Amino acid sequence: MNTLPQYAIIVAGGSGTRMISELPKQFIPLDGLPILMHTIKQFYNYNSNITIVLVLPAAQISTWKALCQTYHFDLPLEIVPGGETRFQSVKNGLAHIKNEHGLVAIHDGVRPLIRKEIIQKAFQSAEQYGSGIVAVNSKDSLRQLKGTSSEAVDRALFKCIQTPQCFNLSLLKKAFETEELPMFTDDATVFEHAGHTVTLVEGSYENIKITTPEDLIIAEALLKKF
Amino acid sequence: MNTLPQYAIIVAGGSGTRMISELPKQFIPLDGLPILMHTIKQFYNYNSNITIVLVLPAAQISTWKALCQTYHFDLPLEIVPGGETRFQSVKNGLAHIKNEHGLVAIHDGVRPLIRKEIIQKAFQSAEQYGSGIVAVNSKDSLRQLKGTSSEAVDRALFKCIQTPQCFNLSLLKKAFETEELPMFTDDATVFEHAGHTVTLVEGSYENIKITTPEDLIIAEALLKKF
Numbered sequence: 377m378n379t380l381p382q383y384a385i386i387v388a389g390g391s392g393t394r395m396i397s398e399l400p401k402q403f404i405p406l407d408g409l410p411i412l413m414h415t416i417k418q419f420y421n422y423n424s425n426i427t428i429v430l431v432l433p434a435a436q437i438s439t440w441k442a443l444c445q446t447y448h449f450d451l452p453l454e455i456v457p458g459g460e461t462r463f464q465s466v467k468n469g470l471a472h473i474k475n476e477h478g479l480v481a482i483h484d485g486v487r488p489l490i491r492k493e494i495i496q497k498a499f500q501s502a503e504q505y506g507s508g509i510v511a512v513n514s515k516d517s518l519r520q521l522k523g524t525s526s527e528a529v530d531r532a533l534f535k536c537i538q539t540p541q542c543f544n545l546s547l548l549k550k551a552f553e554t555e556e557l558p559m560f561t562d563d564a565t566v567f568e569h570a571g572h573t574v575t576l577v578e579g580s581y582e583n584i585k586i587t588t589p590e591d592l593i594i595a596e597a598l599l600k601k602f
Numbered sequence: 603m604n605t606l607p608q609y610a611i612i613v614a615g616g617s618g619t620r621m622i623s624e625l626p627k628q629f630i631p632l633d634g635l636p637i638l639m640h641t642i643k644q645f646y647n648y649n650s651n652i653t654i655v656l657v658l659p660a661a662q663i664s665t666w667k668a669l670c671q672t673y674h675f676d677l678p679l680e681i682v683p684g685g686e687t688r689f690q691s692v693k694n695g696l697a698h699i700k701n702e703h704g705l706v707a708i709h710d711g712v713r714p715l716i717r718k719e720i721i722q723k724a725f726q727s728a729e730q731y732g733s734g735i736v737a738v739n740s741k742d743s744l745r746q747l748k749g750t751s752s753e754a755v756d757r758a759l760f761k762c763i764q765t766p767q768c769f770n771l772s773l774l775k776k777a778f779e780t781e782e783l784p785m786f787t788d789d790a791t792v793f794e795h796a797g798h799t800v801t802l803v804e805g806s807y808e809n810i811k812i813t814t815p816e817d818l819i820i821a822e823a824l825l826k827k828f
Binding site for chain 1: 752827
């Protein structure tokens with residue numbers, strides 16, 4: 377069993393633009409419940425003692441609170457306003473955690489189809505190796521663009537990165553003390569930039585990130601069998 | 603308008619192993635019709651004058667014929683027995699096409715969610731540039747494995763390859779005169795190995811390859827909105 381305190385920073389910074397929806401995508405209902413509530417429930421389902429820090433754009437906090445009343449959603453959460461970028465949002469979430477020791481998962485608010493077994497594996501890897509980044513093999517052949525042309529690459533050498541990305545809390549806090557760089561496409565790259573090794577753990581294809589209307593259809597179908 | 607004759611080689615070599623099904627996956631019904639029949643219909647829907655060569659494992663041909671009777675499926679098809687590998691199967695399909703001039707699409711039998719607009723773009727690219735390979739951007743961050751470690755790569759430089767892969771028929775026939783190599787993960791790599799340039803055309807995320815039970819759930823949901 378894990379003995380270190382566990383935290384999850386759920387980053388929900390999306391707008392509704394790609395969804396052609398007025399509602400920010402994380403608030404769109406899936407099987408009768410906003411996506412973000414499904415996501416949060418998965419983490420409590422994994423560990424009822426976890427501390428969840430929800431990072432939301434400041435302008436969405438009142439909407440979220442109204443939704444919590446509507447849906448009688450009362451799981452304990454610490455709400456933190458997001459920043460201009462994902463990096464800033466995660467940094468705000470980390471700053472909110474006063475403890476220096478523990479393990480922290482960073483997870484996309486719009487990935488509700490995350491199983492507790494995978495969250496557990498990622499936390500265990502973070503405890504043992506400093507990080508546990510959920511990743512899957514590429515299902516498709518890959519080609520690398522080279523100028524105006526492209527060339528085949530061996531897809532077995534590439535992993536598609538998902539979340540959660542779990543880390544030793546104090547190492548990640550220090551890693552985020554850097555200036556933001558364009559290469560920081562996820563939290564693992566920030567961690568790596570600080571000189572640490574990124575350890576991958578095997579995820580699942582169903583753990584999709586909901587960003588388009590098609591994803592919503594897919595997620596709705598997968599959730600029925602979840 | 604295209605003036606060259608158009609062919610489509612539909613490769614349906616799968617067994618049911620990953621589907622935990624007795625039925626080869628291309629025969630599993632989706633919304634009441636075997637997956638493979640949906641796929642074939644999309645190509646006829648794109649061009650009613652196309653010649654379709656269906657490559658099936660020899661052991662499955664009688665099952666297929668029985669299914670065609672059951673479902674009253676009578677679109678004209680030329681059936682060719684498959685080979686040991688995908689390379690051999692495509693080669694068998696190409697050998698069956700006696701014409702030396704034209705355009706040919708190679709397509710996975712288990713990708714039924716292909717839109718005619720994308721088939722058209724791929725054929726147009728093949729007519730103009732020699733090839734038209736359907737590809738989409740990676741939705742996920744990517745990491746490249748390096749020994750026991752891994753490093754972040756810029757996902758904007760990578761494309762996920764789908765089918766159809768469309769080609770100038772005579773160029774592809776010549777390209778397939780080579781010995782089979784392990785690097786031939788798709789038809790584009792065979793074409794490229796013969797010294798030709800691979801041209802990519804933008805596809806769609808819904809054009810999934812159905813290989814797992816989850817994919818079947820996803821495809822069923824997407825097909826309803828197709």
